Amino acid sequence: MTTSRFTLAPVDVLVGVDGSENSELALHTALSIAREHGLSVRLVGAYNVPVIPHRHAPVISHDHHRGVAHATQDRLEEYAAAARSTGVDAVAQAIEGDASGVLVDASRFARLTVVGRRGRNNTPGRLIGTVSGRLVAHAHSPVLVVPLGREDDTHPAVVSESDKDIVAGVDLGSTAQPVAEAAATAAELTGSRLTLLSVAPAGTRWPLSEERRDEADAELRAAHSQHLDELTATVAAAHPQLEVRSRVEDGSPAEALVAAARTAHAVVVGTRGRGGFASLLLGSVSRDVLNEAAAPVLVVPTNRRR
Numbered sequence: 651m652t653t654s655r656f657t658l659a660p661v662d663v664l665v666g667v668d669g670s671e672n673s674e675l676a677l678h679t680a681l682s683i684a685r686e687h688g689l690s691v692r693l694v695g696a697y698n699v700p701v702i703p704h705r706h707a708p709v710i711s712h713d714h715h716r717g718v719a720h721a722t723q724d725r726l727e728e729y730a731a732a733a734r735s736t737g738v739d740a741v742a743q744a745i746e747g748d749a750s751g752v753l754v755d756a757s758r759f760a761r762l763t764v765v766g767r768r769g770r771n772n773t774p775g776r777l778i779g780t781v782s783g784r785l786v787a788h789a790h791s792p793v794l795v796v797p798l799g800r801e802d803d804t805h806p807a808v809v810s811e812s813d814k815d816i817v818a819g820v821d822l823g824s825t826a827q828p829v830a831e832a833a834a835t836a837a838e839l840t841g842s843r844l845t846l847l848s849v850a851p852a853g854t855r856w857p858l859s860e861e862r863r864d865e866a867d868a869e870l871r872a873a874h875s876q877h878l879d880e881l882t883a884t885v886a887a888a889h890p891q892l893e894v895r896s897r898v899e900d901g902s903p904a905e906a907l908v909a910a911a912r913t914a915h916a917v918v919v920g921t922r923g924r925g926g927f928a929s930l931l932l933g934s935v936s937r938d939v940l941n942e943a944a945a946p947v948l949v950v951p952t953n954r955r956r
Contacts, residue, residue: 654755656745662689664760664791666753666781667729668696672766672798679796679946680764681733681740687839690739692760693730696752697722697744719744750784757789764794767940786921786940786949792832793949794916795940814915815845815895819907819939822848822877825920825952830881832950833918834889842915844889846882846896849903850874867900874898904938911943920952 665680667673677693684691699715726742733740745752757763765782786793818833820826830846837844850871875898882896899906911917919939940947 654758655747655751656755658692658743658756658759661692661741661760663691663762663764664753664756665691665693665764666695666749666766666785667693667726668749669725670766672796674766675798676764676766676794676796677729679794681736681738683762683764683839684733684738684740685736689761691733691741692756693726693733693740693742694752694756695722695726695742695744696747696749698746698748719746750781753781753785754788754790757785757791757793760791762794763789763791764796767795767797782940789949789951792951795947795949797943797946814913815843815910816840816916816918817845817847817907817910817914818918819903819920820846820848820878820881821903822873826877826881827884828952829918829920829950830885831888832948834885834892834894836916836918836948838889838892840915843893843895844885845910845914846878846885846894847906847910848874848878848896848898849906850898850900851902871898871900907939908942911939911945911947914945916946916948917943918948918950920950 663680663684665673665677667677680691683689697718699718722744723742726744730740730742743756745756753763753765763785765785767782782793782795786795816833816837818829820829833846834844836842850867850873878896878898882894886892886894907917907919917939940949
């Protein structure tokens, strides 16, 4: 169990703000959610003060430290004041430390954390940005990663039409239930339909004979279908006003989710588990979905550490 470096009052929505274009888009998204549902928002900005190698460093460092802290807080207060002018209960907090660590700790005291993501990353093997990558790996609340589109994007970065689906990637493991529940809540909040998507990887048991591989693939797909039917029934019973759909696909979980994100309001994935979406945080699935999804990605911590 890890211990937070600070304690904050509980808040509904936490948003990381650093003045960049992608963080401003995240702030816009967080405030839209807050206005529509009457939620409170905390704007957090992290700052670091470099060490000054000088014999008078103690005095100079103190003055510089105070100046950096005040400048960060003042910038956040401007954003928060603008938010309050629209009726949102917003507070601002400048916190010393690296941005990812600060947001991870601050997520302990929020129901939802929102961060921005720069345009799609074309560097193979890289897990989105340093801040957002570490945050989704260690956050204590669900994290909504909002992509900043590129000029050459075929699809918009944020899909706002109310008739779009929230698509949840679920597997055969214990992560399926919390991911589906979080997705159902998101669908209700946005007035969307919910689609539960399970992907059965095909052709992965190459040491077997071709005939036996086909049988194994069929057995795996049947297991996914049965599990998905049961999960869909459970979610539908718990959310009777929600339209819940489901489908099973064969192939790559990452490719299936990225494809679904082209027309989805958002996609929802979990952070832990085994099956079609195994090792989501550190493997290729997380990299591809978080890098390539045209829609926002909601990452649900299914093995929460307090």
